[in-house]
Amino acid sequence: MSSESNLSEQSPTSELSPEPVANQPEPAFGWTIYAEQLNGRFAMIGFVALLLLELFTRQDFFTWLGVF
Numbered sequence: 001m002s003s004e005s006n007l008s009e010q011s012p013t014s015e016l017s018p019e020p021v022a023n024q025p026e027p028a029f030g031w032t033i034y035a036e037q038l039n040g041r042f043a044m045i046g047f048v049a050l051l052l053l054e055l056f057t058r059q060d061f062f063t064w065l066g067v068f
Contacts, residue, residue, distance in 0.1 A: 062068045
């Protein structure tokens with residue numbers, strides 16, 4: 001019977017509330033973890049975009065620009 005009373009005393013929202021994340025990066029100026037993560041993500045997007053450009057045009061980036 002004591003286990004039933006413990007279940008009824010718990011609120012359903014206590015299980016669903018998110019816990020705060022202590023190490024989550026926040027936007028700031030300068031050389032921060034957040035800036036480096038964002039820069040890395042944009043670099044990955046740019047690299048994939050260049051690969052797709054070469055795949056669809058069958059030319060490398062510099063030929064596509066008209067440099068070579």
